[in-house]
Amino acid sequence: MNSREIRRIFLEFxxxxxxxxxxxxxxxxxxxxxxxxxxxxxxxxxxxxxxEEKRAYTRAATSQKCVRAGGKHNDLxxxxxxxxxxxxxxxxxxxxxxxYFKDEAISWAWELLTQVYHVLPxxxxxxxxxxxxxALRLWRDKIGLSPEKIVKLGEKDNFWAMGExxxxxxxxxxxxxxxxxxxxxxxxxxxxxxxERYLEIxxxxxxxxxxxxxxxxxxLPSPNIDTGMGLERLAAVIQGVSSNYDxxxxxxxxxxxEELSGAAYGKGGxxxxxxxxxxxxxxxxxxxxxxGVMPSNEGRGxxxxxxxxxxxxxxHVLGLAGxxxxxxxxxxxxxxxxxxxxxxxxxSLINGLVGNEEKRFSDTxxxxxxxxxxEISLIKNKGEKWISGETAFKLYDTYGLSIxxxxxxxxxxxxxxxxxxxxxxxxxxxxxxxxxxxxxxxxAVPEVYLKIVGRGVKSRFVGYETFSVDAEVxxxxxxxxxxxxxxxxxxxxxxxxxxxxxxxxxxxxxxxxTILFDSxxxxxxxxxxxxxxLTVHKGRIVSGLLHVGDRVRATVDEERRAATARNxxxxxxxxxxxxxxxxxxxxxxxxxxxxxxxxxxxTHFAQVDSETIQELERRVNRYIIANLPVETTVMTxxxxxxxxxxxxxxxxxxxxxxxxxxGEGVSKELCGGTHTHRxxxxxxxxxxxxxxxxxxxxxxxxxxGEAALAHDQRLEQTLRSAAILLKTTSDGVEERLARFIxxxxxxxxxxxxxxxxxxxxxxxxxxxxxxxIGGVKxxxxxxDADSPKDLREAADRIKDHLxxxxxxxxxxxxxxxMLTCVVTKDLAKRFxxxxxxxxxxxxxxxxxxxxxxxxxxxxxxxELLPSALEESYRLVEEILNG
Ligand SMILES: [Zn+2]
Ligand SMILES: [Zn+2]
Numbered sequence: 076m077n078s079r080e081i082r083r084i085f086l087e088f089x090x091x092x093x094x095x096x097x098x099x100x101x102x103x104x105x106x107x108x109x110x111x112x113x114x115x116x117x118x119x120x121x122x123x124x125x126x127e128e129k130r131a132y133t134r135a136a137t138s139q140k141c142v143r144a145g146g147k148h149n150d151l152x153x154x155x156x157x158x159x160x161x162x163x164x165x166x167x168x169x170x171x172x173x174x175y176f177k178d179e180a181i182s183w184a185w186e187l188l189t190q191v192y193h194v195l196p197x198x199x200x201x202x203x204x205x206x207x208x209x210a211l212r213l214w215r216d217k218i219g220l221s222p223e224k225i226v227k228l229g230e231k232d233n234f235w236a237m238g239e240x241x242x243x244x245x246x247x248x249x250x251x252x253x254x255x256x257x258x259x260x261x262x263x264x265x266x267x268x269x270x271e272r273y274l275e276i277x278x279x280x281x282x283x284x285x286x287x288x289x290x291x292x293x294x295l296p297s298p299n300i301d302t303g304m305g306l307e308r309l310a311a312v313i314q315g316v317s318s319n320y321d322x323x324x325x326x327x328x329x330x331x332x333e334e335l336s337g338a339a340y341g342k343g344g345x346x347x348x349x350x351x352x353x354x355x356x357x358x359x360x361x362x363x364x365x366x367g368v369m370p371s372n373e374g375r376g377x378x379x380x381x382x383x384x385x386x387x388x389x390x391h392v393l394g395l396a397g398x399x400x401x402x403x404x405x406x407x408x409x410x411x412x413x414x415x416x417x418x419x420x421x422x423s424l425i426n427g428l429v430g431n432e433e434k435r436f437s438d439t440x441x442x443x444x445x446x447x448x449x450e451i452s453l454i455k456n457k458g459e460k461w462i463s464g465e466t467a468f469k470l471y472d473t474y475g476l477s478i479x480x481x482x483x484x485x486x487x488x489x490x491x492x493x494x495x496x497x498x499x500x501x502x503x504x505x506x507x508x509x510x511x512x513x514x515x516x517x518x519a520v521p522e523v524y525l526k527i528v529g530r531g532v533k534s535r536f537v538g539y540e541t542f543s544v545d546a547e548v549x550x551x552x553x554x555x556x557x558x559x560x561x562x563x564x565x566x567x568x569x570x571x572x573x574x575x576x577x578x579x580x581x582x583x584x585x586x587x588x589t590i591l592f593d594s595x596x597x598x599x600x601x602x603x604x605x606x607x608x609l610t611v612h613k614g615r616i617v618s619g620l621l622h623v624g625d626r627v628r629a630t631v632d633e634e635r636r637a638a639t640a641r642n643x644x645x646x647x648x649x650x651x652x653x654x655x656x657x658x659x660x661x662x663x664x665x666x667x668x669x670x671x672x673x674x675x676x677x678t679h680f681a682q683v684d685s686e687t688i689q690e691l692e693r694r695v696n697r698y699i700i701a702n703l704p705v706e707t708t709v710m711t712x713x714x715x716x717x718x719x720x721x722x723x724x725x726x727x728x729x730x731x732x733x734x735x736x737x738g739e740g741v742s743k744e745l746c747g748g749t750h751t752h753r754x755x756x757x758x759x760x761x762x763x764x765x766x767x768x769x770x771x772x773x774x775x776x777x778x779x780g781e782a783a784l785a786h787d788q789r790l791e792q793t794l795r796s797a798a799i800l801l802k803t804t805s806d807g808v809e810e811r812l813a814r815f816i817x818x819x820x821x822x823x824x825x826x827x828x829x830x831x832x833x834x835x836x837x838x839x840x841x842x843x844x845x846x847x848i849g850g851v852k853x854x855x856x857x858x859d860a861d862s863p864k865d866l867r868e869a870a871d872r873i874k875d876h877l878x879x880x881x882x883x884x885x886x887x888x889x890x891x892x893m894l895t896c897v898v899t900k901d902l903a904k905r906f907x908x909x910x911x912x913x914x915x916x917x918x919x920x921x922x923x924x925x926x927x928x929x930x931x932x933x934x935x936x937x938e939l940l941p942s943a944l945e946e947s948y949r950l951v952e953e954i955l956n957g
Contacts (some may be wrong), residue, residue, distance in 0.1 A: 595619015
């Protein structure tokens with residue numbers, strides 16, 4: 076039975092028992108900003124457990140993508156050294172939200188393992204929480220396990236809590252006995268022991284209490300079931316292998332690495348570690364990128380970067396030079412792309428990003444590894460056993476070596492790394508640059524709205540078809556708390572039973588408009604969606620008194636909505652045109668659609684040049700001229716993915732999705748936004764800016780309709796004004812301006828040359844002032860010069876006339892004395908210009924120096940320049956006399 080079958084059978088088993096098969100949620104948790112990555116099956120159901128959300132089903136089963144790297148659950152540095160740890164893994168789970176409880180959970184888990192997967196019951200053990208007699212009874216009396224196969228464990232092992240307070244409860248775990256030969260040999264070796272003998276495979280959590288702030292436990296009115304079973308572990312048990320890395324998918328990846336490197340897996344030692352690291356990390360990298368994470372220097376992107384670099388470094392152990400990891404990622408897509416379509420969709424992006432990152436890393440790796448090796452030998456010479464935190468941080472900060480790599484290399488030299496010191500150096504630097512990681516999840520839902528949603532209040536959106544409806548006020552919020560009424564002048568948030576107002580979501584801004592009621596009017600400035608089922612109108616009561624329960628007329632500002640729709644539909648056309656022109660690696664990384672303009676962020680590895688921008692504009696405008704229909708269809712997400720519709724990384728979709736299609740296959744996107752009926756409604760499309768947002772992410776800003784026209788007219792007006800100033804026509808501006816710029820540059824050059832001629836032009840009479848001291852010609856002069864450069868040029872010209880001698884020139888400009896000394900080459904050994912200038916500069920209150928044949932200096936006491944110049948003669952004499 077391969078991993079795919081094991082996964083499919085699990086989901087079907089629970090589907091047959093009334094469970095909704097729910098798709099894995101993104102590795103980037105949407106609702107939990109405190110969490111770096113999704114790390115368990117229950118993450119996407121957290122709000123159901125907390126009672127903040129209700130769904131159509133009360134039983135669910137998933138195969139959840141999980142990453143444990145970075146953050147609290149960090150397995151990154153262990154991966155490769157063990158047979159069980161992973162950065163990426165799949166977690167099978169069945170869930171009950173106030174539906175079935177311990178009886179079914181235990182019975183089904185047992186039935187699935189023993190009768191469906193045919194795991195020998197003799198090999199299975201279970202643990203229960205010490206006080207959970209109910210679970211104990213079920214295992215003993217209903218399943219018929221003998222008491223010695225049931226182990227009671229304490230709070231540390233068998234009690235689960237979401238946090239300090241809130242939902243919590245006992246667990247029961249099912250263990251697989253790998254055989255006495257793997258035992259630690261201790262007398263008390265039993266399930267729960269740290270050794271390899273008893274492998275924990277299925278964890279059942281019975282969430283039945285609510286822990287109160289005072290520490291007391293209150294039974295939940297409807298307890299929940301939350302379970303987890305690592306697919307890789309289960310596959311190892313079913314496939315009869317003792318390592319997760321010997322199961323079909325991971326072994327397949329290792330085989331590919333064997334092919335690429337020519338090395339063989341299974342000989343033990345560092346090479347086996349490398350094989351495991353590369354196969355594990357390739358999966359994590361591919362899946363993270365498919366979920367929208369990109370290599371960067373902070374947060375999730377930094378974890379991804381560490382994963383890719385760690386794998387790249389281990390490639391060297393296997394003699395893999397250059398980039399190879401993107402090829403292994405390709406295999407990941409081949410093996411798993413069918414079950415995770417987002418992986419297949421992001422294929423070229425994964426290939427490009429990983430390849431790029433590998434290349435960037437290998438450029439620096441050779442050098443930084445040398446630095447690290449030098450550090451290590453230095454430490455060993457000193458007889459120390461540690462790489463200090465400071466050093467580790469410097470290696471990271473300056474040479475790009477992540478702590479994992481430093482540790483891996485240190486390990487080879489029997490050195491340890493002061494991780495704590497490293498962390499604190501990191502924190503210090505972060506505080507300095509104030510770049511601490513901020514969660515990118517959605518803003519938390521304000522408490523007042525949680526309460527409203529909790530009561531079952533919903534608002535149906537009817538704004539796709541209509542701009543104005545009669546509705547009923549179902550809730551009013553004043554100053555973050557609910558109220559029965561709101562009077563004129565108050566800033567208020569209003570919930571209606573149904574509404575034509577589009578709440579800010581999917582990058583599109585919220586609608587504005589009016590809400591009319593019997594006694595007055597409310598102006599709506601913005602509309603938000605604090606939770607998927609709730610639309611909130613924000614604004615001000617202009618007149619009258621609005622009550623909960625009032626009948627109102629809600630009307631959207633149609634003109635603004637139409638402008639927004641033009642920009643939204645244009646965004647889809649832009650997205651399609653970008654993919655046509657630049658390639659499939661283009662993925663939406665963010666967007667903002669307002670009535671004024673649109674902003675579209677997308678993955679791409681280089682700047683988009685102006686010719687491509689023009690071609691983009693031509694394509695989008697061609698779609699507009701073709702006046703194609705814009706059609707929306709509602710279907711299941713699976714159906715949508717089958718039609719090739721594009722989904723957005725960051726978006727969370729329900730089971731039913733809305734697909735917005737343009738023409739015959741021009742564009743197809745999952746989108747809840749409002750659109751034009753036909754592309755012709757967009758009118759005109761113009762790009763106004765192309766910039767970089769982050770590494771590998773570009774941004775295009777554009778305008779449509781009248782705004783685009785106004786933009787063009789402004790530009791044209793500027794051009795016309797320029798033409799008038801330049802006394803030419805619009806067409807002649809470029810040529811005229813180019814000529815002016817050339818003339819300006821020529822004139823500047825002429826001025827420069829005139830200036831130096833002017834100074835040096837006087838050199839004839841200057842030469843008259845030459846003194847001979849001991850057979851050496853010495854010329855000292857005060858000149859008019861604006862800069863040290865001018866002064867130096869003048870000195871050089873005098874030198875050309877003088878042929879042999881010592882020249883000291885000075886000038887005063889801007890309250891400063893400037894000095895230059897030039898000595899002809901033949902005399903430079905005897906009269907050091909640098910030393911002369913140093914002395915003279917000191918006299919005018921400053922510093923100076925330079926080469927033996929040319930030196931410059933100056934000071935802040937210009938009134939002392941004459942005496943300094945006079946001193947030059949004396950200095951020459953002094954040098955002559957030794
Ligand atoms: Zn043991
Ligand atoms: Zn859209």
